[in-house]
Amino acid sequence: xxxxxxxHCRFFHxxxxxxxxxxxxxxxxxxxxxxxxxxxxxxxxxxHPVALQLGGCDPRALAECARIGADIGYDEINLNVGCxxxxxxxxxxxxxxxxEPALVGDCVAAMxxxxxxxxxxxxxxxxxxxxxxxxxxxxxxxxxxxxxxxLIVHARKAWLKGLSPRxxxxxxxxxxxxxxxxxxxxxxxxVVLNGGIASVEQGxxxxxxxxxxMLGRAAYQEPWRLLAVDPLxxxxxxxxxxxxxxxxxxxxxxxxxxxxxxxxxxxxxxxLGLFRGVPGARAFRRVLATEAVKPGAGIGVLADAxxxxxxxxxxxxxxxx
Numbered sequence: 001x002x003x004x005x006x007x008h009c010r011f012f013h014x015x016x017x018x019x020x021x022x023x024x025x026x027x028x029x030x031x032x033x034x035x036x037x038x039x040x041x042x043x044x045x046x047x048h049p050v051a052l053q054l055g056g057c058d059p060r061a062l063a064e065c066a067r068i069g070a071d072i073g074y075d076e077i078n079l080n081v082g083c084x085x086x087x088x089x090x091x092x093x094x095x096x097x098x099x100e101p102a103l104v105g106d107c108v109a110a111m112x113x114x115x116x117x118x119x120x121x122x123x124x125x126x127x128x129x130x131x132x133x134x135x136x137x138x139x140x141x142x143x144x145x146x147x148x149x150x151l152i153v154h155a156r157k158a159w160l161k162g163l164s165p166r167x168x169x170x171x172x173x174x175x176x177x178x179x180x181x182x183x184x185x186x187x188x189x190x191v192v193l194n195g196g197i198a199s200v201e202q203g204x205x206x207x208x209x210x211x212x213x214m215l216g217r218a219a220y221q222e223p224w225r226l227l228a229v230d231p232l233x234x235x236x237x238x239x240x241x242x243x244x245x246x247x248x249x250x251x252x253x254x255x256x257x258x259x260x261x262x263x264x265x266x267x268x269x270x271x272l273g274l275f276r277g278v279p280g281a282r283a284f285r286r287v288l289a290t291e292a293v294k295p296g297a298g299i300g301v302l303a304d305a306x307x308x309x310x311x312x313x314x315x316x317x318x319x320x321x
Contacts, residue, residue: 002026002083004220008262009270010047011253013219015246016226019234022050026080028093029056032065041072044253051076053122055083057093057103059110066111066119076149077111079104081123081139084158084168095158098127098135101142108146118149122194124158125178132157132178140182140189150190152214153179169217180209200228207233221273243274247306255299264301265292275309283308 002025005013010022027040032054043050052069054077056062066077081104083094097104104121111119121143126135140151156172163171174196183191192212197203203213219226224243230236240246254267268288275281287305291297 002085004270006266006270007043007047008257008267009220010050011044012246012250012267012270013223013226014047015239015249016223017229018239019236020226020229021076022047023053023078024051024074026053026055026083026094029054029058029061029065032068033061037068041069041074043074045073048073049075051078051120053078053080055080055093057097057100057107059103059106062107063110063114067114070115070117074117076118076120077115078120078122078152079107079111081121082154082158083165084124084127084160084163085165095124095127096160098124098130098139098158101139104139105142105146108143108148112147120150120152121148122152122154124154124156125175127158127160130157132175136178136182137185140186144186144189148189150192150211151182152192152194152212153182155179155193155195176206183210200225200232204232220270222276223271223274224276243278244306247271247274247302251299251302254302258298263293264297268292268302268305279310280308 005023005025010024013020013022024041024043031040041052052074054062054065054069056065056079062079069077080094081097085094108119108121123136123139125132136153143151155174155176155178156168158168159172176193176195179191179193183189190211192214193203193206193210194214194216197206197213197215198218200215203215206213215225227238227240227246230238240249250271254264257267258264265288269292272285272288275284284305287301287308291301291304
């Protein structure tokens with residue numbers, strides 16, 4: 001979720017679910033080792049549990065970054081072996097590493113030796129002309145031998161040749177059954193299903209065949225869906241019954257960030273889908289998209305946007321129905 005799940009997004013999503021594990025954007029090892037760590041790795045304590053997702057292929061560099069992430073306080077280190085972008089391929093990480101399971105195993109082993117928190121891997125079922133039955137089995141067996149704590153599988157191939165990163169999110173067909181077979185073959189390996197899951201309800205229906213589910217685009221584009229996580233998955237009361245209450249809880253954070261000269265649009269862009277399906281949602285998005293980007297935009301813009309929603313206190317469980 002590069003350029004999506006930044007710290008502002010994560011804080012907002014945490015308001016909607018207390019229990020879901022939230023992931024950072026993928027951050028490269030080079031950026032962490034040589035860049036501004038405070039900016040790249042900063043997070044709010046309210047985000048816990050939160051996982052740091054790394055991009056890289058050098059076991060020593062990944063071990064160093066895993067140690068840095070653990071020392072900062074992240075709850076999990078995740079290695080991305082699923083991103084298909086050209087830039088990522090040029091750096092020899094992401095989905096292209098599906099062709100090098102032994103190297104990924106070495107990376108996992110190095111990170112496991114460096115930290116005591118869980119180390120997980122996110123992958124595809126295969127790439128290009130690989131046979132998913134063989135490629136995913138080999139990959140899973142290798143990382144399991146390296147003591148990976150969980151394998152998160154996007155149930156699509158990644159076509160590194162011929163499809164753009166955007167097309168790779170939709171064009172290759174989903175094969176959930178391949179992931180279910182993987183779990184059945186490796187009952188002691190925690191397996192998490194990812195890819196095309198459109199709702200928490202749909203995800204919950206898979207939990208008798210896998211150990212967890214991951215929502216990406218559905219959670220970002222329609223964040224109100226996250227209010228169903230705690231009740232449906234964990235049997236606990238949702239943090240808020242209404243979207244408006246979640247927004248109100250976000251206001252102190254926004255005010256604090258504005259005082260630190262963060263641009264309003266950089267925060268509110270993660271809220272654009274909050275009222276999807278409610279009358280006035282389009283006007284809400286329009287106000288934020290046009291006004292929040294202006295210099296000096298403040299909390300009043302958010303209030304104006306909320307005023308466009310016919311029933312900003314609408315119960316989101318009712319919307320979902």
